[in-house]
Amino acid sequence: DTAVSQTPKYLVTQMGNDKSIKCEQNLGHDTMYWYKQDSKKFLKIMFSYNNKELIINETVPNRFSPKSPDKAHLNLHINSLELGDSAVYFCASSQGPFPEQFFGPGTRLTVL
Amino acid sequence: SQQGEEDPQALSIQEGENATMNCSYKTSINNLQWYRQNSGRGLVHLILIRSNEREKHSGRLRVTLDTSKKSSSLLITASRAADTASYFCATDASGAQKLVFGQGTRLTINP
Helix, strand or coil: CCCEEEECCEEEECCCCCEEEEEEECCCCCEEEEEEECCCCCEEEEEEEECCEEEEECCCCCCEEEEEEECCEEEEEECCCCHHHCEEEEEEEEECCEEEEEECCCEEEEEC | CCCCEEECCEEEEECCCCEEEEEECCCCEEEEEEEEECCCCCEEEEEEEECCCCEEEECCEEEEEECCCCEEEEEECCCCHHHCEEEEEEEEECCCCCEEECCCEEEEEEC
16 A cells, blocks of 8 residues: 555656646655755755645745645645756655654656 | 765665765754665655664664764665665754755665
8 A cells, every 4th residue: 555645756847837746645644745856866845734734835936836635635736847846856744743754756857 | 054964975885795874964953864765766764863862773774873973874784785775864953843854875785
């Protein structure tokens, strides 16, 4: 059973387009995250939600808008895609006071 | 920035040898974690060490933490080809409610 899943796995699109990445976790966790991993493997947090409430917004351009319809889902919508948005985006989840995070398989976004 | 730094950036050893990776960080932490990332996959949690602990073991993994030097090391003993992956340390700073990852060590185990 997949604990944290993301769709799509690959996303290739043109500059200026709008796209969404979906994330679901079936672990019953109350906190979910989006990370961006660049070409040098540097992994940086973008957002975190706790019980559908935004907790962390790490100075991400407002072209990126996370949405959490319920605590099992955290989607990421990106408007007006730019070349620099090309990266692998990871969703993760964790539970309450336990700091270990569980990661999804990643979505490789390529902006042409 | 609280960003951790890992050393070495890349490590290549023979199967059966031990692998040691180091991580340094900049601010006070609650705990430090190590994660593994296989090529094209998500990160997998390996081990967590709290700020009041100095050493922890899990199977072939041994983690040490020196808060006075703001550094940690991950030792993998008796390495196997399947240990080939990138290894990241992540710190959970006091009051920050987020993990900050190092840039990772790319470990290659040669058969």
